[in-house]
Amino acid sequence: MTRWRWIWLAASLALAACHPAEQQAALPASHAPAAASSVPKTASRFEPPPDASMPKDDFGKQVLLGRQIFTDTGHYAKSYVGNALNCENCHLDAGRLAHSAPMWGAYPMYPAYRSKNHHVNTFAERLQGCFRYSMNGKAPPLGDDVLVALEAYAYWMSKGEPIGVAPPGHGYAKLPRPAQAPDYARGEAVFKRDCALCHGDNGQGQRVADRTVFPPLWGAQSFNWGAGMERLDNAAGFIKANMPFGRGNTLSDQDAWDVAYFMNAHERPQDPRFDGSVMKTRKAYHDTPDSLYGTTVNGSVLGQGAE
Ligand code: HEC
Ligand code: HEC
The missing domain is CATH 1.10.760.10 (Cytochrome c-like domain)
Incomplete structure (x- = not known):
């Protein structure tokens, strides 16, 4: 994370602190439940060399x-x-x-x-x-x-790292399946409380002087329907370990799954392997409960693509 982004982040948090009424909800103090499982913070065996x-x-x-x-x-x-x-x-x-x-x-x-x-x-x-x-x-x-x-x-x-031996901390965390099926309304509540401060109420993040300070989570400027982050298991694992930024490992597993569901229940750019039919494309590439592509959420079929 570059210096200018820390400055921006500090400024946003300070701003939030000045407007307690609407924004306090997104701040750490109001943060709720205890984590059910915990992703280890560091990989003890391997440290990449300093820049x-x-x-x-x-x-x-x-x-x-x-x-x-x-x-x-x-x-x-x-x-x-x-x-x-x-x-x-x-x-x-x-x-x-x-x-x-x-x-x-x-x-x-x-x-x-x-x-x-x-x-x-x-x-x-x-x-x-x-x-x-x-x-x-x-x-x-x-x-x-x-x-x-x-x-x-x-x-x-990676110099010094053995070849072909999965190092601790590689990939994203694999979270246990949640106790309750991931839910849009619960996910939306987590989003408002813990994510919107940086990623925006509409999930579009923030850009300053043509640079992305906080990345968009869905919509035309985010990852497309073919990306790994589109899968609920990947998104939940990433979010649990790393978000809210600077406070990784504080969400409960259920919150991580719910907010991953909410994020991925929004439109994003079409899967580049799209063959003209959402249902056929789902069958070919998204035939898993971890993908919402081609499923109906809140009355609309996901996978139309955002331009
Ligand atoms: C929207 C999120 C996102 C962005 C942006 C992104 N990636 Fe990834 N990347 C992923 C996901 C998800 C995986 C799969 C992780 C896993 O398998 O656990 C991945 C995996 C990888 C892997 C393989 C990791 C492994 O352990 O096998 C490489 C290499 C990689 N990305 C490089 C890049 C590069 C280079 C860029 C920029 C050009 C990039 N990624 C941008 C989400 C992203
Ligand atoms: C304090 C600000 C902040 C908060 C709060 C926050 N994020 Fe992020 N998020 C970031 C930043 C910054 C990055 C990019 C990290 C980097 O580039 O080093 C990021 C990256 C991401 C990404 C990967 C990039 C993308 O656009 O898809 C996802 C997914 C994500 N955040 C989801 C969430 C979710 C879900 C929450 C709420 C549980 C959350 N974030 C809360 C700042 C924040």
Whole structure:
């Protein structure tokens, strides 16, 4: 998280404190129930190297470029990005944070078979996937500078990590199934209490001077219907460990599932694999209780796509 964003965040919180009546509800003090399970905060076995140890040679230049692409994707990889997100919005602390699908936890686990596309994916192909879906953009071609730089960054960060051994804190947390089926109205209440302060009442986040300060959670500028975050299990695991930002692990599991449901019961850009029929696309790619694509929520069928 860059400095200007902390300043903005501090300012927002200060502002909220001055308007207790409407906004106090979103502040930590009113925060309710105890967490049912807890995601360990750090991966004790592996710490990625500090940025200061980045080499200064030609290889180091690519590592640095990879980091810049990761934290300011819309600027450094503009032609491949179709929304207002940056990689770092979902892979926190520039891809260095355990339980936030860290890059040091990912690089040594590829090539890997993925049921999403039914073949063995290289790390570069995995990077392409997040451009196509999470960034609602275009996959940079193999060998493109953008992929090479991101690969160099993830490789450098993973040095010393054993190959093919899933490190603690890789991927997102897997939460136990909730006691009650996730619910829209309960999720909406969690959203108003714990999320709207930063992500906005309408979930559209906040941009300042053309930069995303708080990312949009749904709508045309967010991840599309083909993205991993569209799945309730991924979203609940991410939210539990990392949100509200700076207060990870404070929501109950039930709250995390409910607010994930509420977030993903909103329209977002169409799945790029859409074949003309929401029902057929659901059957082909979303045939799981963890996807709301093609289901009816509050009287409308989800999966129409937001332009
Ligand atoms: C909207 C959220 C979101 C954004 C933005 C996003 N990703 Fe991801 N990414 C995910 C999810 C969800 C997964 C799957 C995590 C899991 O398997 O537990 C993932 C997985 C990955 C993985 C594989 C991780 C692993 O452990 O196997 C890589 C590599 C990756 N993303 C790179 C990127 C890059 C590079 C960008 C920016 C170009 C990006 N992501 C943007 C949500 C996002
Ligand atoms: C204090 C401000 C703040 C609050 C409160 C907050 N978030 Fe976030 N959220 C952020 C920031 C900042 C990021 C991006 C992190 C980064 O780039 O380092 C983020 C990222 C996300 C993302 C991934 C990016 C995207 O747009 O999809 C999701 C999902 C998310 N938050 C959901 C929630 C939910 C649900 C809540 C309420 C339980 C919540 N957040 C509360 C600040 C906040």
